[in-house]
Amino acid sequence: MVMSGLAGLPNPPYYAVIFSSRRTEVGDGYGVTATQMVELAARQPGFLGVESARDVNLGITVSYWRDEESIRNWRRNVEHIAAQERGRADWYEAYEVRVAKVERAYGFQR
Amino acid sequence: MVMSGLAGLPNPPYYAVIFSSRRTEVGDGYGVTATQMVELAARQPGFLGVESARDVNLGITVSYWRDEESIRNWRRNVEHIAAQERGRADWYEAYEVRVAKVERAYGFQR
Numbered sequence: 001m002v003m004s005g006l007a008g009l010p011n012p013p014y015y016a017v018i019f020s021s022r023r024t025e026v027g028d029g030y031g032v033t034a035t036q037m038v039e040l041a042a043r044q045p046g047f048l049g050v051e052s053a054r055d056v057n058l059g060i061t062v063s064y065w066r067d068e069e070s071i072r073n074w075r076r077n078v079e080h081i082a083a084q085e086r087g088r089a090d091w092y093e094a095y096e097v098r099v100a101k102v103e104r105a106y107g108f109q110r
Numbered sequence: 111m112v113m114s115g116l117a118g119l120p121n122p123p124y125y126a127v128i129f130s131s132r133r134t135e136v137g138d139g140y141g142v143t144a145t146q147m148v149e150l151a152a153r154q155p156g157f158l159g160v161e162s163a164r165d166v167n168l169g170i171t172v173s174y175w176r177d178e179e180s181i182r183n184w185r186r187n188v189e190h191i192a193a194q195e196r197g198r199a200d201w202y203e204a205y206e207v208r209v210a211k212v213e214r215a216y217g218f219q220r
Contacts, residue, residue, distance in 0.1 A: 100210035
């Protein structure tokens with residue numbers, strides 16, 4: 001079970017995949033597949049954590065990975081490829097993916 | 111006026127500041143200040159764009175910058191510092207900031 005909320009991560013460096021998307025009106029199967037993909041990602045080698053938020057304008061999911069190889073492997077996962085194809089066919093109006101190397105991090109906790 | 115939605119960005123490399131937060135129950139002044147900070151960020155040298163989403167669990171704002179110097183300058187902006195202090199005093203239960211260098215990017219548009 002992947003927690004929703006802030007991801008607890010090791011110290012940098014590590015990688016972030018920023019997935020920003022606008023949805024279509026088509027909702028069929030989206031929620032189930034989105035949950036499955038998070039659970040599946042969490043079982044991949046090199047997965048460190050994930051954070052996600054969606055409102056009426058935009059959804060942003062940031063997944064965190066140990067290295068670029070982990071990201072490449074996840075991108076080529078067969079179930080993930082099927083979900084990506086369904087996403088382009090049905091669920092997403094547009095999306096942008098940015099792959100970034102996290103160099104520093106800091107936080108605040110009340 | 112800063113558009114809400116997907117940011118149109120130049121080709122990488124550029125920098126991303128991923129700001130993930132959980133809010134308190136205190137709402138006083140938050141919306142006005144959040145909007146002001148986005149407008150103010152957009153007028154800083156090196157600002158490239160911003161994407162934001164918030165739901166009941168988490169808010170994620172990703173701002174994009176030309177280089178690290180732009181990020182440092184924005185972090186030290188006097189009005190921004192005042193807003194950060196107010197955020198820690200009132201609005202945020204917890205937050206994490208990750209500064210990352212975007213190495214590659216790709217997208218999809220219906």
